[in-house]
Amino acid sequence: MLFINQQIDSEVLNFYGWWQSSVCFFAFMALMAIWWHIGKKQKDFGQVWLALSVLCWCFSGMFEIYFSKSSPLNLYYQGWLSIFSLFNSLFILLALPWFRYLPSPLKHLIKSNTWKYIVGIPFIFSLGPTINLMVSGKSYGIINQLDVYYAFFTLIFLGYVLWESFEKRRLKLLSWLTVLCTMVILVAQLYKLLNTSINLLLFSAIFKTCLIMLFFALAMSWVKELAENVIPKSENLSLIFSKTLNKTGKLEQYIHLNGFPGSKERKVTLSGAHYNLLLKFAQHKKSEAFDDWLEIKPKNYEHNKEFEINDHNQIKRLLSAILDNLFGKENWSKDHHYIPLKNTLFQMSEHKARKIRLALPKENIFL
Incomplete structure (x- = not known):
């Protein structure tokens, strides 16, 4: 046995x-x-x-x-x-x-x-x-x-x-x-x-x-x-600006990004400074009264002329804020998220290094 x-x-x-x-x-x-x-x-x-x-x-x-x-x-x-x-x-x-x-x-x-x-x-x-x-x-x-x-x-x-x-x-x-x-x-x-x-x-x-x-x-x-999480091309991305009052009466400013695969839209809440900067880009792109190119202030510029953008860091902080909302802090990388999003949203002038505008078609922007 x-x-x-x-x-x-x-x-x-x-x-x-x-x-x-x-x-x-x-x-x-x-x-x-x-x-x-x-x-x-x-x-x-x-x-x-x-x-x-x-x-x-x-x-x-x-x-x-x-x-x-x-x-x-x-x-x-x-x-x-x-x-x-x-x-x-x-x-x-x-x-x-x-x-x-x-x-x-x-x-x-x-x-x-x-x-x-x-x-x-x-x-x-x-x-x-x-x-x-x-x-x-x-x-x-x-x-x-x-x-x-x-x-x-x-x-x-x-x-x-x-x-x-x-x-x-x-x-x-x-x-x-x-x-x-x-x-x-x-x-x-x-x-x-x-x-x-x-x-x-x-x-x-x-x-x-x-x-x-x-x-x-x-x-x-x-x-x-x-x-x-593939960043869509400029022609496939649409941008919608929204404002609303929350339950406490505080104004919330956010954008909707449409065109990401796997979902209909992505809501991104922005601070007042970031929202207004992106809105400025959109208004210049949509309006016939403005040149759609915005100029970045030169480094160490001491004259009285006013510029739409104070420095390149404003653009970097705006992109970082959007990515933090989309993917979460520290969950995105420069090569796979930051650079593709920058190329999708913005276009640098080939003739003037400090000129920048929204790369999205104006019909894809809703104010």
């Missing part, structure tokens, strides 16, 4: 190993393919780290196959699984600084230069005893489960960051699925920590499948956001 049970366990472990290695390798290749076509151009390596974390599970599955005929208490078997688990957690943590949306309490920590030490030092302290266990063949209790503690450490950050990423992209259901997946992983790690008799292979198969699917959902949400 014991021999039959061992044979069944061996077959289950062999099947699980083949499943894990094949599925995770396919997921690794698919994530890398998405990165190759999109992330490489963006110079965003976060998805590469996530793909490598999945590849660790692929290698773990190969060792499941190799040791399927051995005792599950084999120290080499347990040791290699712990090593791949540690690398999986490490690669996930190294991916987090590349995420566009990070929760405010953790943002400065994850983006800081000390992050690699925060994740690297516990990794080394966990990896060293694991290797020593394999070499010496001696069991040291808590040391055998250092990968589990490192996984807890990873889950705290990963769950929080995934929630924020989906929530900021208005994908609330995926945020709640992240919570559910995190809870399943926590339960699996607790059972492993307590060394219970429950079938951990089943839990492992469930949470690895769920997490891989979340990684793909994250990649697709990133693609969706890139598609929706």
Whole structure:
């Protein structure tokens, strides 16, 4: 009877190993393919780290196959699984600084230069005893489960960051699925920590499948956001000026931008100075009584002549205010957002360096 049970366990472990290695390798290749076509151009390596974390599970599955005929208490078997688990957690943590949306309490920590030490030092302290266990063949209790503690450490950050990423992209259901997946992983790690008799292979198969699917959902949400946040060309963008009184009687000034893919219009609330500056551009563009070119005051100009724009920084601050409203502060970049928006909204004179006007057709401007 014991021999039959061992044979069944061996077959289950062999099947699980083949499943894990094949599925995770396919997921690794698919994530890398998405990165190759999109992330490489963006110079965003976060998805590469996530793909490598999945590849660790692929290698773990190969060792499941190799040791399927051995005792599950084999120290080499347990040791290699712990090593791949540690690398999986490490690669996930190294991916987090590349995420566009990070929760405010953790943002400065994850983006800081000390992050690699925060994740690297516990990794080394966990990896060293694991290797020593394999070499010496001696069991040291808590040391055998250092990968589990490192996984807890990873889950705290990963769950929080995934929630924020989906929530900021208005994908609330995926945020709640992240919570559910995190809870399943926590339960699996607790059972492993307590060394219970429950079938951990089943839990492992469930949470690895769920997490891989979340990684793909994250990649697709990133693609969706890139598609929706493409700055349209001047002829495809329309500009509408509006003013209204809020409930407290305070005047609110904002513009509507139509022409962005994925939505009918985008509302941008501006301060009085920014609103009036953009309105001045629009009035000069629309009116036949004015020259549609505005002149920027030269640097260190000391005469009494008045200029429509005091300096180039006024234009920069206006563009930054619009981008902050469209994408959120620190979520836009100069190359992918600022320069395209500047080229869409404004046109510099080829003959006079300090002349500037709205690039939008006058029929696309509504005062």
